[in-house]
Amino acid sequence: MEQLFSNLLAIDWSTQWKMVVMWIIGGVLIYLAIKKDMEPALLLPMGFGAILVNLPFSGAVTQGVEEGPIDVLFNAGIANELFPLLLFIGIGAMIDFGPLLSNPKMMLFGAAAQFGIFFTLSLASFLGFEPKDAASIAIIGAADGPTSIFVSQFFKSNYVGPIIIAAYSYMALVPIIQPAVIKICTTKKERLIRMPYRPKSVSKTTKIIFPIVITVVAGIFAPKSVALVGFLMFGNLIRECGVLNSLSESAQHELANLVTLLLGLTVSTKMQAEAFLSLETLMIMGLGLIAFIFDTAGGVIFAKILNIFLKEKINPMVGAAGISAFPMSSRVVHKMGLEEDPQNFLLMHAAAANVAGQIASVVAGGLILTLVQI
Amino acid sequence: MMNFDVDALLKSLPTMGWGMLGIFMVIGIIMLIIWILGKVFPVRKEDNKENK
Numbered sequence: 023m024e025q026l027f028s029n030l031l032a033i034d035w036s037t038q039w040k041m042v043v044m045w046i047i048g049g050v051l052i053y054l055a056i057k058k059d060m061e062p063a064l065l066l067p068m069g070f071g072a073i074l075v076n077l078p079f080s081g082a083v084t085q086g087v088e089e090g091p092i093d094v095l096f097n098a099g100i101a102n103e104l105f106p107l108l109l110f111i112g113i114g115a116m117i118d119f120g121p122l123l124s125n126p127k128m129m130l131f132g133a134a135a136q137f138g139i140f141f142t143l144s145l146a147s148f149l150g151f152e153p154k155d156a157a158s159i160a161i162i163g164a165a166d167g168p169t170s171i172f173v174s175q176f177f178k179s180n181y182v183g184p185i186i187i188a189a190y191s192y193m194a195l196v197p198i199i200q201p202a203v204i205k206i207c208t209t210k211k212e213r214l215i216r217m218p219y220r221p222k223s224v225s226k227t228t229k230i231i232f233p234i235v236i237t238v239v240a241g242i243f244a245p246k247s248v249a250l251v252g253f254l255m256f257g258n259l260i261r262e263c264g265v266l267n268s269l270s271e272s273a274q275h276e277l278a279n280l281v282t283l284l285l286g287l288t289v290s291t292k293m294q295a296e297a298f299l300s301l302e303t304l305m306i307m308g309l310g311l312i313a314f315i316f317d318t319a320g321g322v323i324f325a326k327i328l329n330i331f332l333k334e335k336i337n338p339m340v341g342a343a344g345i346s347a348f349p350m351s352s353r354v355v356h357k358m359g360l361e362e363d364p365q366n367f368l369l370m371h372a373a374a375a376n377v378a379g380q381i382a383s384v385v386a387g388g389l390i391l392t393l394v395q396i
Numbered sequence: 397m398m399n400f401d402v403d404a405l406l407k408s409l410p411t412m413g414w415g416m417l418g419i420f421m422v423i424g425i426i427m428l429i430i431w432i433l434g435k436v437f438p439v440r441k442e443d444n445k446e447n448k
Contacts, residue, residue, distance in 0.1 A: 126430040133416075133423040140412040148405035156408070227437040228430075235429050243422050382423060389418045393411045 040295035041076040047293075048072030051187075060194035063279075064167065064286045068187065071290020083291055095288040100182075103175050105285045106168035107253045112278030113168070113380075114257020115270045117348070119232060121374040124222040128340075128371065130324065132378025135344030136386040137320030138163035142313040143390070149305060155179050157394040159306050162189045163313030164383035165196070165347040171285070172250055173387050177396060183292030184303040188310030196350040199311070200342050201358055203318040208338050212326070213362045215337040219370045229262040240385060247388015254384060318342045321375070336371075343372035346383035352376040 051069030055062035074082045075092060083090035099105040122128060139160045146156035158174035162185060170189035174182045192199065204213075233255035240251035261270045292298070325341030339358055343351045352372035359368035 123430055123434075126427045129423045129427050129430075130420075133419045136419055137416065140415040143415075144405055144408040144412050147408040148400055148402070150399045150401050150404070153404075153408075156404075223439040224434070225437045225439045228433040231433055231437070232430070235433070236426060239422065239425055239429065243425070244418070378423070381426065382419060385422050386415070386419055389415050389422075393414055393418070 038078060040299050041078065043299060044076040044293065044295045045073050047298075048076070054194070058194075061190050063282045064190045065194070067283060067286025068190070068290055068293070071287045072293045074287075075290050075293060076295050083294065090291075092288060092291045095284060096291045099284060100171060100175055100288055103172050103249070105281050105288070106171045106175075107249055109168045109278060109281045109285065110250060110253040111257035111260075112273045112275075112281065114233070114254040114259075115261045115273035116278070117254075117258055117261075117377060117380060119229065119258065119377055120224055121370050122377045123224040123228060123232060125371070125374045128374035129378040129382070130328070131321050131341045131344030131375040132380075132382030133344070134324030134341060135317045135321030135375075135379055136163070136382050138313040138315065138317030138345075139383075139386050139390065141316045141320075142309050143394075145312060146309055149309075151302075152396075153394055154396040155181055157390050158182075158185055159309050160313060161185075161387055161390055162192065162306075162310035163317050163345075164387055165189075165193055165314065165317065165345040165351075166380070166383045166387075167193065169250060169346075169383055169387040171289070173390060176246075176391055177394075180297075181302060181306055183289065183298050184306040185310075186289050186292070188307050191307075192310050192314045193347045193350070196314075196345075196347045197354050199314050200318050200345075200351060200354050203315050204322055204339050204342050204355075204358060207319050207322040208326075210362070212329075212338050213358065214366070215335050216363070216366050217337050217340070217368060217371050219367065221370070226262070226264070230259065233258040233262070236381065240388065244385055244388035244392055246391035247385055250384045250387060251381075254380070314345070317345045321345065337366070337368055340368055340371045340375050343375040344379045344382070346376075346379040348376045348380055349373065351379070 048069045051065045054060040055066035079085060081090060082092045084093045142163050143156050143160035146159045154177035158177050158179035161170050161173040164170060167189050170185055174185045237252045237255045241248040257273050260266045260273055321341030321344035322338045325336050325338035329335045339355045343355045345351050355372040356369040359366045
């Protein structure tokens with residue numbers, strides 16, 4: 023009996039209160055996942071993992087010389103950036119670049135809506151974060167979980183845990199964050215601009231060659247992004263080639279699900295109380311929010327600038343869909359368009375901008391890796 | 397932490413500039429490629445059937 027309770031008696035609760043706080047945080051993440059349906063595939067494993075790694079003397083994480091399984095998984099899948107890359111194959115297989123290929127000018131919004139990344143990089147530097155951490159925090163603005171993990175892990179940031187939590191939490195909050203920013207940046211008249219959709223067919227050859235050429239371009243101009251872009255485009259090539267349907271299905275479902283499951287649980291090793299509960303974590307959450315706000319504003323304001331020169335005006339709300347949170351962002355813009363004018367269907371334009379955001383966010387990640395010297 | 401580092405801010409501004417320039421350059425090149433692909437591989441009858 024004494025043996026049974028020895029662990030309990032060995033716990034110094036006066037110093038272990040932080041663990042209890044982490045249990046509450048884990049509980050909140052699980053609640054948000056189940057009750058609010060916020061990125062449940064990731065927030066639920068992360069919430070459970072937050073509890074798992076914050077138990078006194080938890081065998082799930084390394085204790086002294088005894089390696090814990092979560093740390094083993096972290097080293098095998100995240101420390102070497104493998105999990106995010108595998109996830110990108112699945113994401114690539116899910117994306118239809120058709121709307122973008124038939125309306126390439128929407129690509130510009132993908133570029134403009136990355137402004138939040140670079141703005142946050144400067145802001146984080148100003149607040150005293152080291153360049154490697156500032157760059158890792160800034161990439162929350164990519165609105166793309168795997169890219170955030172890839173970049174923060176590449177820089178060996180001290181704040182991988184909070185960065186990933188922020189990245190996924192804000193992606194789930196896109197329907198709350200974006201409408202507020204869009205309304206601030208636009209007038210009612212601008213939100214009422216109608217955009218007729220004239221679909222253009224795209225040849226199958228174009229759809230097959232596109233992912234190959236993009237990989238080559240990324241390799242030439244942003245070599246450090248080529249792993250991310252390459253895996254994304256490989257997934258898309260499997261989808262579009264037409265002869266690997268079962269592999270495409272597996273990548274979209276089994277592979278993506280399995281990696282997501284492991285990713286969520288494994289990331290929790292970076293949510294150990296001592297490292298996680300700090301002022302820096304709060305600052306990172308704030309900076310992540312700023313990154314999302316300035317991404318959205320960047321896309322909208324760019325659309326407004328374009329409208330000065332264009333005969334056929336663009337609804338500036340479409341610019342907001344240039345962030346990578348796919349497909350939430352395009353749905354938000356479409357819904358807002360319908361609220362303003364029930365006959366204004368912006369979905370396809372927004373989807374094109376949103377898909378462009380997927381490519382642009384990965385390119386932005388590669389540029390950050392290239393430009394930030396550590 | 398929470399010491400405002402103006403030097404770091406000034407050092408990061410060129411990264412912001414080059415980053416935004418770089419991303420617009422890459423996106424511009426991708427747009428050009430999409431345009432060229434559309435010209436070189438126009439839609440055929442079979443593609444129209446598949447698109448439908």
